[in-house]
Amino acid sequence: KNSIVLSLSSPPLISFIPTMLKNIKKYKLIYNIQDLYPDILERINKKNKNKFFYTISKKISQKIINGADIIVVIGSCMEKTLKEEYQVNENKLTVIENWALKEIEEYKNEKVLQDNNHFKILYSGNMGRGHEHETILKCIEKLKNDDVQNIFFEFVGGGYNYNLLQNKVDKYKFVEFKPYVEKEKLPEVISSADVCLVI
Numbered sequence: 001k002n003s004i005v006l007s008l009s010s011p012p013l014i015s016f017i018p019t020m021l022k023n024i025k026k027y028k029l030i031y032n033i034q035d036l037y038p039d040i041l042e043r044i045n046k047k048n049k050n051k052f053f054y055t056i057s058k059k060i061s062q063k064i065i066n067g068a069d070i071i072v073v074i075g076s077c078m079e080k081t082l083k084e085e086y087q088v089n090e091n092k093l094t095v096i097e098n099w100a101l102k103e104i105e106e107y108k109n110e111k112v113l114q115d116n117n118h119f120k121i122l123y124s125g126n127m128g129r130g131h132e133h134e135t136i137l138k139c140i141e142k143l144k145n146d147d148v149q150n151i152f153f154e155f156v157g158g159g160y161n162y163n164l165l166q167n168k169v170d171k172y173k174f175v176e177f178k179p180y181v182e183k184e185k186l187p188e189v190i191s192s193a194d195v196c197l198v199i
Helices: 016-025 038-044 048-067 076-085 100-104 132-145 160-169 181-192
Strands: 004-008 028-033 070-073 093-095 119-127 151-156 176-179
Touching: 004 016, 016 028, 016 048, 028 048, 038 048, 076 093, 076 132, 093 176, 119 181, 132 160, 160 176, 160 181
Parallel strands: 004 028, 028 070, 070 093, 119 151, 151 176
Antiparallel strands: none
């Protein structure tokens, strides 16, 4: 009672439980949204296949959003979606991007700075069903056909589309896949790249 509860968006709709208990326990609810369900089904063209689930989930999602005192989103696009599609008052919304790490800015890797043989392109993190990866695939296929020597792709992480991409391009010598790394190692991994991809 009289506490502040932070609730997350994953697993999908788990925040329905603290939303229902809120009025009984009399606490303030902060809802942190990393993925907006069930909207993600619509974005990956699964809405029609799961129409009943989508309709019920949308109502539950709206109830969670209405019940939260503060909603934390990861970017301006999600903020815009909540304002336009869920009619959320902007005073209730706070944007906190979750990929800004001070440690990365401060990290200096002399060994990497001395390596000018390759232009390294990095993708780090989850590549789930909602992440558009076809553009990266087309780029890699084009570079393979152009026989480019000095460009190197590194994918660090996991996820459904990560595995799909890996199955299609892992055979190429200029592409490498690695598992997730600990947060402490992220500055070194990200600093080693010339370009980082965000999708």
